[in-house]
Amino acid sequence: MPFLDITVIPVPTANKAAYLDHSRHTTPLFKEHGATAVTECWGEDVPDGKLTDFKKAVDLKEGETVAVGWISWPDRATRDAAWEKLMQDERLGAHDMPFDGKRMIFAGFEVVLDG
DSSP: OEEEEEEEEEEEEGHHHHHHHHHHHHHHHHHHHTTSEEEEEEEEOOOOSSSOOOOHHHHOOOTEEEEEEEEEEEEEHHHHHHHHHHTTTTTSSSOOOOOOOOOOOEEEEEOOOOO
16 A cells, blocks of 8 residues: 655745755655655645644744645555665765754655545
């Protein structure tokens, strides 16, 4: 069953190019360890919610944009093995993160329907 790692990240708007460079650096590492795709999205139409929303979820500050991304894996076992290896891979940390990782939301999801 396909598996996704999904992130919601507050990125300083001025760091968009650095954010994409960071992803270009890490994407080949994820694929080397079994990821089938890495997708990055830049918030363009992120409305305010009444109770919660993407902005509140990451405590978005003035001058930041919400970015959403996902890494596609063939299954959870591949993902779990990859992350174990990636955490030991010095190349993963070779670039500074151009965002506040403390406010990043991340989780793994089993794909149950893919139309």
